[in-house]
Amino acid sequence: MRDISSDTSLRDISIPGTHDSATHVLGNAAWIAANAAAFLAVLAASTVMAPVAGLGFARVRKIFQAQTLNIREQLDFGVRFLDLRINRSSSGFVMHHGPMPLFTELSEVLSDVAGFLADNPSETVLVCFKRENTDDALDVLRDLLAYLKPFEPMMFAQGRIPDLGEVRGRIVFVNRITLGASIPGAEDKCGIYLNFADNQTFTAEIEQNGARSLDVVVQDHYQPPADAISIKKADIFDAYASFSGGAFDMRMNFASANIPPAMPKSLNDLGAVVGTTPGTFAEAINPALPELMRQNKEGAGWITMMDYVGQFGAGNNEPVASAIAMNKQWERLSGGTGTLPIDHEIPQGKALFSPNGSWRAEFQADGNVVVYRNVDHFAMHASETYNQGATRAIFQSDGNFVIYSGDTPLASTGTKGLNADRLVMQDDGCLVIYAGENILWSSDMDTYVR
Incomplete structure (x- = not known):
């Protein structure tokens, strides 16, 4: 994401994602040695799934495993959307796949994400939480928000689609648990809420906290019938072809699928016992994904969810790389140089971003112009023009940067007539007005003139 302009909305960016991201542990030798027996014991205790447990872990894991790369490896490979299935535990939250525990703490996964972002501050990672039990959804969400407290400074949790530079x-935070409207401060705490229809393609206007809503399209036909692989390919193709136009706030296309085990008719009926595994689907579908993505003739931003990233497909047929390549159209096309030329404005609700994406000067809806550090939303400097009716923030032809309410100036940099030629949001966090190489005004030294 480094070269994508910071004022590009996430809705317009092509984002590779992984489905059931934490199931990589099922292929880890150390994890198997420590947890395989307990995993099979949980399975054996299920009336429906007990016959499957008798197959042994080597076969059973193929039913439940959807990834081989660990979380950090997925992120390093280019994945920017993680699908985390969770259950409450005595220690907080643990990872699950459906009813099956993965004996891994959620905190381990989030620490990997935080470490990746510390090493790669130009990036953002969408983390989607879904509960895999019947506990009261509101209680789960409340507990999760408390659990996420240590990560709160680096988490964007509003129910809207941000620009890349903000995040x-x-x-x-993407929330598939519940809306949580009764939670105090829900508008800024409970994330982007997605309410999924089951096993189908759907479009929906989904209510968000704070009187917002998002128009969403999702293809998640995860149990296709009959000729399952051909039907799944057609579902993916049709989603890209049919829904790339239109003003959707979020588009999600799941390449993942899984035909679950069925009760066998005999001891030799292994096809029924094993079903059609995620790996079987991925082996057939992932190499075809780049060609399917080309049905997105509008160049719209899609989150493409995959199983077994990095395992099937190479070169031009590698789907993560193909998804990323869709973003060439956004590289520096709409700004991102950090410079506001003479006679240009910062639109209200938008921002001027530093070239490295670490800082922004945002003209907020409340009328305040604030310099923020993006990683933790720390405010370095502000114009103190909030709630005064400000409607414009313009770098005028006379070299003065002025914040107006209608025709009335509220604050300015006082640089009129000094031959100023540019306003720059710098990589060091300073908002600076230059005349050639001379600094006329800087947010780290100067205040606005009233």
């Missing part, structure tokens, strides 16, 4: 170096 570089940060986690974007």
Whole structure:
């Protein structure tokens, strides 16, 4: 994401994602040695799934495993959307796949994400939480928010789609648990809420906290019938072809699928016992994904969710790389140089971003112009023009940067007539007005003139 302009909305960016991201542990030798027996014991205790447990862990894991790369490896490979299935535990939260525990703490996964973002501050990672039990959804969400407290400074948790520059170096909280409207401060705490229809393609206007809503399209036909692989490919193709146009706030196309085990008719009926595994689907579908993505003739931003990233497909047929390549159109096309030329404005609700994406000068809806550090939303400097009716923030032809309410100036940099030629949001966090190489005004030294 480094070269994508910071004022590009996430809705317009092509984002590779992984489905059931934490299931990589099922292929880890140390994890198997420590947890395989307990995993099979949980399975054996299920009336429906007990016959499957008798197959032994080597076969059973193929039913439940959807990834081989660990979380950090997925992120290093280019994945920027993680699908985390969780259950409450005595220690807080643990990872699950459906009813099956993965004996891994959620905190381990989030620490990997935080470490990746510390090493790659130009990036953002969307982290989606879904509960895999029947506990009261509101209680789960409340407990999760408390659990996430240590990560709160680096988490974007509003129910809206941000621009990339707002969330570089940060986690974007996606919430598949419940809306949580009764939670105090829900508008800024409970994330982007997604309410999924089951096993189908759907479009929906989904209510968010704070009187917002998002228009969403999702293809998640995860149990296709009959000729399952061909039907799944057609589902993916049709989603890209049919829904790339239109003003959707979020588009998600799941390449993942899984035909679950069925009760065998005999001891030799292994096809029924094993079903059609995620790996079987991925081996057939992942190499075809780049060609399917080309049905997105509008160049719209899609989150493409995959199983077994990095395992099937190479070169031009590698789907993560193909998804990333869709973003060439956004590289520096709409700004991102950090410079506001003479006679240009910062639109209200938008920002001027530093070239490295670490800082922004945002003209807020409340009328305040604030310099923020993106990774933790720390405010370095402000114009103190909030709630005064400000409607414009313009770098005028006379070299003065002025914040207006209608025709009335509220604050300015006092640089009129000094031959100023540019306003720059710098990589060091300073908002600076230059005349050639001379600094006329800087947010780290100067205040606004009233």
